[in-house]
Amino acid sequence: MATSSEAIGVLGIPAEEALRPRRHWTRSALRMARQNPLGTFGLAIIIFLAVVAVFAPVIAPYDVGEYTAGQPREDMSWAHPFGTDDIGRDMFSRVVFGARISMGVAFLSVLAGTAIALVLGITSGYVGGALDNFMQRTVDTVLAFPQLLFLLILATILGPSFQTVVFAIAIGIVAPVTRIIRGAVLSERNNQYVEAARALGATTPRILFIHIAPNVVALAIIIATTLLGLAILAEASLSFLGLGIPVPNPSWGTDINRARNALPFHLPWVFFPGLAITLTVLAFNLLGDTLRDLLDPRLRGRL
Amino acid sequence: MRAYIIRRLISGVVILFILSIVTFLLLRVVAGDSADLLCGLACDEEGIEQFREKLGLNDPYFPISLTGEPPFVEFSRDNQYTTWIKDLLTGNLGSAAINQKPLIDTMQQRLPVTVELLIITVIFTVAVGVPFGVISALYRNSFSDYIVRVTAVLGLALPSFWVATLVIYFPSQWWSYSPPFGGMISFVDDPWGNLRQFVPPAAVLALASAAGIMRLTRSSLLEVMRTDYIRTARSKGLQDRTVISRHALKNSMIPVITVLGLQVAGLLGGSVIIEFIFGLPGIGLLLYESLLRRDYQVVQSMTLYIGAAVILMNLLVDISYAWLDPRIRYS
Numbered sequence: 001m002a003t004s005s006e007a008i009g010v011l012g013i014p015a016e017e018a019l020r021p022r023r024h025w026t027r028s029a030l031r032m033a034r035q036n037p038l039g040t041f042g043l044a045i046i047i048f049l050a051v052v053a054v055f056a057p058v059i060a061p062y063d064v065g066e067y068t069a070g071q072p073r074e075d076m077s078w079a080h081p082f083g084t085d086d087i088g089r090d091m092f093s094r095v096v097f098g099a100r101i102s103m104g105v106a107f108l109s110v111l112a113g114t115a116i117a118l119v120l121g122i123t124s125g126y127v128g129g130a131l132d133n134f135m136q137r138t139v140d141t142v143l144a145f146p147q148l149l150f151l152l153i154l155a156t157i158l159g160p161s162f163q164t165v166v167f168a169i170a171i172g173i174v175a176p177v178t179r180i181i182r183g184a185v186l187s188e189r190n191n192q193y194v195e196a197a198r199a200l201g202a203t204t205p206r207i208l209f210i211h212i213a214p215n216v217v218a219l220a221i222i223i224a225t226t227l228l229g230l231a232i233l234a235e236a237s238l239s240f241l242g243l244g245i246p247v248p249n250p251s252w253g254t255d256i257n258r259a260r261n262a263l264p265f266h267l268p269w270v271f272f273p274g275l276a277i278t279l280t281v282l283a284f285n286l287l288g289d290t291l292r293d294l295l296d297p298r299l300r301g302r303l
Numbered sequence: 304m305r306a307y308i309i310r311r312l313i314s315g316v317v318i319l320f321i322l323s324i325v326t327f328l329l330l331r332v333v334a335g336d337s338a339d340l341l342c343g344l345a346c347d348e349e350g351i352e353q354f355r356e357k358l359g360l361n362d363p364y365f366p367i368s369l370t371g372e373p374p375f376v377e378f379s380r381d382n383q384y385t386t387w388i389k390d391l392l393t394g395n396l397g398s399a400a401i402n403q404k405p406l407i408d409t410m411q412q413r414l415p416v417t418v419e420l421l422i423i424t425v426i427f428t429v430a431v432g433v434p435f436g437v438i439s440a441l442y443r444n445s446f447s448d449y450i451v452r453v454t455a456v457l458g459l460a461l462p463s464f465w466v467a468t469l470v471i472y473f474p475s476q477w478w479s480y481s482p483p484f485g486g487m488i489s490f491v492d493d494p495w496g497n498l499r500q501f502v503p504p505a506a507v508l509a510l511a512s513a514a515g516i517m518r519l520t521r522s523s524l525l526e527v528m529r530t531d532y533i534r535t536a537r538s539k540g541l542q543d544r545t546v547i548s549r550h551a552l553k554n555s556m557i558p559v560i561t562v563l564g565l566q567v568a569g570l571l572g573g574s575v576i577i578e579f580i581f582g583l584p585g586i587g588l589l590l591y592e593s594l595l596r597r598d599y600q601v602v603q604s605m606t607l608y609i610g611a612a613v614i615l616m617n618l619l620v621d622i623s624y625a626w627l628d629p630r631i632r633y634s
Contacts, residue, residue: 141321144610156594157333202474233462251419260468274465282460
């Protein structure tokens with residue numbers, strides 16, 4: 001740092017700016033991390049949770065269905081850090097395996113939903129006319145209805161399962177994201193570089209996917225990160241209402257629902273799955289905020 | 304302005320029409336009928352068939368249906384879709400299949416619960432979100448700003464059903480206290496009991512929305528403070544307090560009010576969970592119970608009802624927007 005700040009700037013560009021591309025990527029990554037401690041914290045938790053989800057069988061001391069793991073309703077102890085549930089299953093193991101479901105649902109649904117919305121939004125925004133009108137009225141219809149109620153109805157019709165939850169959340173994501181992407185495409189398509197591409201004889205698909213899409217993708221990444229947190233909350237809420245991940249599976253929401261219904265109340269059983277949800281959603285929100293500020297400061301406060 | 308409102312109302316009707324088709328397709332055609340479930344264990348084959356006939360579930364779905372032979376289309380007066388729409392328009396919202404009680408009566412009983420819950424929630428949201436958002440913006444990067452921001456991010460991450468469960472648990476553990484469950488205590492009969500019943504669920508429901516409003520107020524006020532007219536107001540020697548209260552605050556509230564209006568739709572969804580946990584017999588709980596019973600008749604009517612409410616709400620938001628910000632002209 002000391003040497004670079006002493007260097008003389010070229011063409012009015014501060015030395016630090018001019019020298020930046022030569023830095024090793026790890027150094028710029030470290031610098032970025034130092035400037036955005038909250039985002040880094042979020043990313044660290046997400047990486048940690050991803051590792052937990054992938055290596056769940058190694059980390060968890062017991063199997064999720066092992067009801068001989070301990071006595072029913074044990075408090076926190078070294079053997080069972082998060083206590084046990086009403087039939088003696090180790091809650092620590094269940095919370096660890098729950099990360100798989102939570103992250104799995106979130107990533108699959110957001111990936112699918114955002115991808116569909118990207119295609120629909122670009123088409124709607126670029127083609128325009130009657131198709132755009134029809135698609136946007138359809139989006140209006142979906143948006144005219146509370147998101148959670150929509151999820152509940154869809155999940156009831158399809159029956160509770162992992163696929164249902166992923167499908168329902170993905171569908172719920174499509175409408176609002178299509179709207180945002182369409183708006184971005186509308187403002188991109190009037191730019192001069194698009195006009196230039198068309199003047200050079202570029203075909204519509206080429207303009208769409210080579211010229212416009214890359215400019216919209218940054219926006220899509222920001223939205224997707226924010227949506228991951230919301231998807232995790234949605235899955236937990238659905239599961240809590242008994243319409244998400246069905247019972248024997250270690251979903252955080254499902255476990256809280258069971259713990260709430262089985263009296264007498266056993267605090268660790270409710271507490272730790274909820275803490276896991278909070279921490280995960282918090283991590284995604286922090287990362288989402290930071291990405292938004294870094295990639296597109298104009299969006300500050302609008303998402 | 305009037306032309307704009309009329310146009311919006313027409314597009315609202317179009318949206319409701321599409322919504323009616325979609326819910327009808329989803330709940331009647333895809334979900335199929337649940338006559339066997341609703342009729343209960345006492346029903347035999349014949350009883351189920353009678354039940355189905357009574358509910359009109361044997362009629363064709365739409366007024367026009369396609370057939371295999373010429374002329375390929377068939378018109379039918381007695382079809383499920385138009386019967387349903389007719390019922391909706393005449394206020395006969397259909398009846399819950401389970402007890403044949405007219406849905407309109409049930410709605411009248413339950414709507415006040417949800418409305419009161421939402422009103423108290425919005426009051427909490429504004430009373431907490433706006434002042435802390437303003438503090439956070441005015442003392443930017445200070446310790447209090449930091450605390451407010453961290454609280455806001457946390458508020459958005461907390462699952463409401465978990466907080467609600469703990470909010471019921473801890474007082475019962477420490478002081479053997481529990482909010483009144485089941486039924487609705489009228490504010491007129493027993494104001495204290497009514498508040499005891501509604502304040503805790505509303506506070507939990509307001510967590511996320513207050514956090515959102517806090518962040519929005521902060522960023523909106525910061526944005527306004529950067530504008531030229533604020534600099535002008537400052538440079539002509541006005542006190543900070545005057546600049547903020549008379550110029551900045553008012554303008555920064557415009558997006559906040561918009562978002563507040565839009566949040567109501569989300570709160571309506573969240574009220575399902577909150578009403579379920581606190582045993583409040585409102586619209587959300589009614590919808591949830593109907594879903595669990597597979598009483599699609601009720602769900603279908605309520606869907607349109609809620610859709611209409613949200614569309615009206617959005618229209619009101621847009622009108623208030625123009626009223627608050629004279630620069631916006633709808634034509």
